[in-house]
Amino acid sequence: MAKGWHWDGETPRAESRRKVRDMTLDLWSWLLALSPLALLLVLMIVRNWGAAEAGALSWLATASIAALAFGMSLRDIGMQSVKGAMDALTIVYIIWPAILIYEITREADAFRPLQRGITRLLPHPLLQVMAFGWVFASFLQGITGFGVPIAVCAPLLVSIGVRPVHAVFIALIGHAWNNTFGTLAAAWVGLKQVTDLSPGEEALTALQASVLLWIVNIAAGLVICWMYGRARGVSEGLTAVALISLAHGGLGLVLSQWDDTLNGFLAALAGFVLIFGLGRLPMYRRSSAVRASPMFAGSAPSSGRAGGTGSGEDAATGTPSSGGRRAAPATGVGLTGGREAEASTTAREMPLGTAFLPYTALLGITLVILLIPPIERTLGGISVGLGFPPFTTGLGYATPAETSEMAVFTHAGTFLLAAAVVTYLCYARMRYLAKGAWKRALARTADKAIGATIAVLALVSMAAVMQGSGQASTLAQGVADWTGGVYILLAPFIGLFGTFITGSNLSGNLLFGPLQQTTATAAGLSGPAVLSGQTAGGALGAIISPSKVLLGTTTAGVSGREGEVLRMALPVTLLLTAVIGAVVFFFA
Amino acid sequence: MNPTNRIQAVATLVTVAALPFLYIGGRTDTAALTAIGMAVFALGMLVCPVLQHPPRILRRRPHRTAAAPSQHPARNR
Numbered sequence: 001m002a003k004g005w006h007w008d009g010e011t012p013r014a015e016s017r018r019k020v021r022d023m024t025l026d027l028w029s030w031l032l033a034l035s036p037l038a039l040l041l042v043l044m045i046v047r048n049w050g051a052a053e054a055g056a057l058s059w060l061a062t063a064s065i066a067a068l069a070f071g072m073s074l075r076d077i078g079m080q081s082v083k084g085a086m087d088a089l090t091i092v093y094i095i096w097p098a099i100l101i102y103e104i105t106r107e108a109d110a111f112r113p114l115q116r117g118i119t120r121l122l123p124h125p126l127l128q129v130m131a132f133g134w135v136f137a138s139f140l141q142g143i144t145g146f147g148v149p150i151a152v153c154a155p156l157l158v159s160i161g162v163r164p165v166h167a168v169f170i171a172l173i174g175h176a177w178n179n180t181f182g183t184l185a186a187a188w189v190g191l192k193q194v195t196d197l198s199p200g201e202e203a204l205t206a207l208q209a210s211v212l213l214w215i216v217n218i219a220a221g222l223v224i225c226w227m228y229g230r231a232r233g234v235s236e237g238l239t240a241v242a243l244i245s246l247a248h249g250g251l252g253l254v255l256s257q258w259d260d261t262l263n264g265f266l267a268a269l270a271g272f273v274l275i276f277g278l279g280r281l282p283m284y285r286r287s288s289a290v291r292a293s294p295m296f297a298g299s300a301p302s303s304g305r306a307g308g309t310g311s312g313e314d315a316a317t318g319t320p321s322s323g324g325r326r327a328a329p330a331t332g333v334g335l336t337g338g339r340e341a342e343a344s345t346t347a348r349e350m351p352l353g354t355a356f357l358p359y360t361a362l363l364g365i366t367l368v369i370l371l372i373p374p375i376e377r378t379l380g381g382i383s384v385g386l387g388f389p390p391f392t393t394g395l396g397y398a399t400p401a402e403t404s405e406m407a408v409f410t411h412a413g414t415f416l417l418a419a420a421v422v423t424y425l426c427y428a429r430m431r432y433l434a435k436g437a438w439k440r441a442l443a444r445t446a447d448k449a450i451g452a453t454i455a456v457l458a459l460v461s462m463a464a465v466m467q468g469s470g471q472a473s474t475l476a477q478g479v480a481d482w483t484g485g486v487y488i489l490l491a492p493f494i495g496l497f498g499t500f501i502t503g504s505n506l507s508g509n510l511l512f513g514p515l516q517q518t519t520a521t522a523a524g525l526s527g528p529a530v531l532s533g534q535t536a537g538g539a540l541g542a543i544i545s546p547s548k549v550l551l552g553t554t555t556a557g558v559s560g561r562e563g564e565v566l567r568m569a570l571p572v573t574l575l576l577t578a579v580i581g582a583v584v585f586f587f588a
Numbered sequence: 589m590n591p592t593n594r595i596q597a598v599a600t601l602v603t604v605a606a607l608p609f610l611y612i613g614g615r616t617d618t619a620a621l622t623a624i625g626m627a628v629f630a631l632g633m634l635v636c637p638v639l640q641h642p643p644r645i646l647r648r649r650p651h652r653t654a655a656a657p658s659q660h661p662a663r664n665r
Contacts, residue, residue, distance in 0.1 A: 057634075078629070453600050454600045
C-alpha cells in the first residue's frame with residue numbers, strides 16, 4: 001500500500017528505515033484487510049453465530065476499514081455494495097427455487113419412495129451416500145453449478161437419513177472437484193481469458209489441474225467413507241472410491257486434452273452410470289459391517305435387501321427395529337403432523353421414476369437449453385443488469401467499469417424454477433398433492449429462504465467491498481511478496497481464498513489468475529503449475545465458501561448452523577489445499 | 589413465520605430499500621442520496637445481529653412485578 005515512495009540520493013540507513021516502515025505499513029494494511037474475514041470466521045465458528053448475523057457485522061467492518069484505511073469513498077462503498085447485491089441476486093435466485101422443489105417433493109411425499117427405490121438399487125448405505133453426495137452432486141456440478149448441487153443434494157442426503165450437518169458437508173466436498181471443469185468449464189475458460197497462456201501452456205495447465213482435481217476427487221470419496229465408518233468404512237468403500245474416481249478424475253484427465261469444456265460433464269456422467277453398476281457387485285449387496293455409523297441420524301442407515309446394519313434401531317425414531325432387518329431411515333427434515341399418515345399411503349404407490357421427477361425435469365431442461373446452441377444463444381442473449389462506473393481509491397487501487405449482468409433464461413435459478421413448476425404440475429395431475437399444497441410449499445419456502453437471503457446479501461456485498469477497496473488484492477499480494485521461494489506451496493491457498501470470498505471458482509480465477517501468473521513469472525516459477533494450483537485451490541474453496549455453506553444449511557433445514565459445517569469442513573479443506581500445494585511444488 | 593424469520597424479512601426489505609438510493613446517488617454523484625442509502629443499508633445489515641445477539645447494554649433486565657417475587661433470596665425474606 002505505502003510501497004514505492006523512494007527518492008534519489010537516499011542513504012543506505014534511510015533506505016533501511018524506509019524498508020522497515022514500508023513493511024510495517026504493509027503488514028498493518030494486510031492485517032486490517034484480514035480482520036473482517038477473521039471476524040466472520042470467529043463469529044461463525046467460535047461464537048456459533050449464523051451467517052446472517054456474522055455476515056452483516058463483517059460487512060460493516062469491511063466497509064469501515066475500506067473507508068478509514070484504504071481510502072475508499074462512501075459513494076464507492078455504496079456502489080460496490082449494490083454490485084454485491086446484484087451478484088447476491090444470482091445466488092438467491094438459486095436458493096428460492098431449490099427450496100421450492102424440495103418443498104413440493106415433500107408435499108407429494110416423494111422422498112420416501114425415492115429413498116426406497118435407491119435402497120433397492122443400491123442396497124449398501126455407503127453407496128447411497130456416495131450416489132447422492134458425491135456422484136449426483138458432481139453430475140449436477142457438471143451441468144449447472146452455482147450452488148445447485150449443494151441445494152439439491154444436501155436435502156436428498158437428509159432424506160436417506162444422513163445427519164443434516166454431515167449432509168451439507170458431504171455435498172460440499174463431493175462436488176468440489178468439478179468446480180473447475182464443471183458448469184461447462186466456466187471457471188477454466190475464465191482463467192484462460194484473464195491469463196496469457198500459449199496453446200502448449202494451456203494444455204499443460206489443463207493436464208496439471210486435472211491431476212490436482214483427481215486428488216481432490218479421491219479425497220472426497222475417502223472422506224465420505226471415513227465419515228461413514230472410520231477405517232472399516234474406508235475398507236468397505238475403497239473399491240467404489242477407486243472405480244468412481246477413475247471415472248471422474250481419470251476420464252477427466254484424458255478428456256482435458258481433447259475438449260476442455262465438456263470433460264467435467266462427461267466424466268461426471270460416467271461416474272453417475274458407474275455407481276448403479278457398482279450396486280450390482282456382490283460386495284455391495286452384502287450387509288454393511290459398520291454397525292452404528294456416526295453419519296446417520298439415529299444410528300441405523302438404510303440397507304435394502306442386504307438386511308440392514310444390524311444395529312437394531314430404527315433411524316427415524318430411534319426405536320428398535322425388527323431383528324436387524326431392513327431399517328427405515330429417517331426422512332430428516334421430512335414430514336410432520338397429520339399429513340404424514342395420509343402421505344405414507346400415496347408414497348407406497350409412487351414409483352422411483354416419479355419420485356425422481358424433479359431431478360429428471362431439472363436435468364432435461366438444463367441439457368436442452370445449454371447443449372442445443374441455437375436455444376442457448378437465443379435465451380442467453382436476454383439479460384438484466386446494472387452498469388458500474390470505474391473508480392480509484394485514495395490509495396490508488398483502480399477498479400475498471402463493470403456490468404453486473406444476469407442472463408435470466410440460462411441462469412441455474414430459472415432451470416430450477418422451471419423444474420419446480422413442471423414437478424408441481426405433474427404431481428398435481430397424478431394426484432400426489434393434497435389441496436392447498438402450493439400454498440404450504442410457498443410458505444415453507446419463504447420461511448426457509450429468508451435467512452439465507454439476508455446472509456447472502458451481506459456476504460456478497462462484503463466481498464464486493466473487499467475487492468473494490470483493494471483489501472482482497474492486499475491479502476493475496478502480501479502472501480505473494482512475503483513467501484518468496486515457498487510461494488508455489490501457497491498458490492492454491494490464494495485460489496482457495498478467492499473462492500472463499502466470492503463463492504465461485506470462476507470469480508476467484510478472474511480475481512487472482514493474473515496476479516498468480518505475474519508472480520510466477522517474476523519468481524521464475526512454472527506458470528502452468530501455479531495456475532493449476534490456483535484453480536484447484538479455488539475448487540477446494542467451494543467447500544468452505546460461506547454462501548455455498550448457506551445454500552446447504554438452508555435446504556437441509558439447519559439454518560444458523562453454518563459454523564458447525566465450517567468446523568467440520570475447514571480442517572479437511574486446509575489439509576487438502578496443503579497437499580495440493582505440495583504436488584504443485586513437485587510440478588514446478 | 590417465526591419471530592427470527594420476521595426480523596430477517598424486515599432486515600432484507602430495509603437493505604433492499606437502500607439499494608436505489610446507493611445506486612442513483614453513486615451514478616449522479618449526489619452525496620445526500622448516498623448518505624441516506626448507506627445509513628439505511630447499514631441499518632438493514634445491523635437489524636439481525638443486534639436483535640439476535642443484543643449488546644449487553646440493550647439487554648432487558650428481568651421484569652419484576654408485585655405478583656412475581658424476586659428471584660433474589662435476600663429480597664424474599
